[in-house]
Amino acid sequence: MVRLSLFLYQQKNNMPKIRIAITDDHQIIIDGLVSLLSKYNQLSIVLTTNSAAQMLEDLAKTEVDILLTDVMMPGMSGSELAKKVRQLYPSIKIIALSMSGQAQTVSNMIEDADIAGYLLKQTNAGELAAAIQKVYAGGIYFQEDILQELEKLGNKKSTAVAVKITNREKQLIELIEKDYSSKEIAAALNISLHTVETHRKNIMRKTGTGNVLLLVKWAYENKVLSRE
Template identity: 45%
Template sequence: MENMLSTNLFIVDDHQLVVDGLRSLLNNEENYTIVGCSNQPKEVMERLDELSVNILLTDINMPEMSGVELTRYVKKKHPHIKVLALSMFGERQVIKEMIDAGISGYILKNTGKQELLEALDKLAKGQTFFGEEVTRELMKSFRNNDEESHLTNREIEIIRLIECEHSNKKIADMLFISERTVETHRKNIFRKTCTQSIVGLLKYAYEHKII
């Protein structure tokens, strides 16, 4: 019996275990109703004609038809349906293709229930959701198109001081500048390196031999 207030989900994955796992995860969620499941993308195409589906959860690697193709079909034939892509890995190229095809969200299969629910919530509201690791892969994608030479000398200097575990205040003292300035440099560094945390920045710095 469909609840008029809940979001209707359709799950497609060539692995029945994944399908069952997702069903098990979502069965007690009162905001969502699973109106269908399948291992066959072709079957999905037919059943979507008969069902009222809000969100399609789809694997991206299926032998019969890829998630990219399925997404393209769905967005063309049923533009109102949001597509949430599921994958074991966050390969950059695939993410990009799925985005081009029109997905609204992308999460990895190894994420927790929380992130899945968060994604569904977002999609149900018409928003988009890209999990952490997916976002990180995207940022890496942008990052690889930049040259390290676009970091200024000052910024490199500050990265090195950060690696020495100096606080912003300490760095400011050492460089005879304001702490506010150090913060601004940090912002610029994060932006230029497309990193989102000190951990990411450190890894970037090691990879690019800044340190």
């Protein structure tokens, strides 16, 4: 978990601020998020809007690193916005914020839009800041409650096709979930980088997932990963 000390370290070393955009149809939510994140000097709120359409328009004029988006909004939904942003501004990383942690809502958002994180709006400032930092660094972030919902969804899936995952592949998935790079996985498991890449391709093929977020979602739903 990223802590405030990391933000202070970055501040002292003149590292660039993380530029954040927020869209939510309720201004009170935006005001609350701005207040929560204002204590972190490394985070800079550069854009806020009350609609997905306005956010899409304003992103053409504002440089943004992280987009925090509501899921359920009138007009263009958070999922639709995320898909358009990924097409037009692929460097922007997206975190979904929602009042609903319902398993199917979470699952749909992950599968329909190429997001990098999902949190509930009632999360605390420290966890939200940690999620932003982790996603900015190239990782993914699921809140604990979200992981629990994904496990519940897995329990309800009785018609899922069984996928045989080897012990070595399970080890890789566990390390991938912890944001290990292929080089770090190779060192941790004492195998070659080529072998790691081969395993990754096989895992993605077996599970039918095209990115890390979908793989982690699949792993929790199918009990390959657990919160214990």
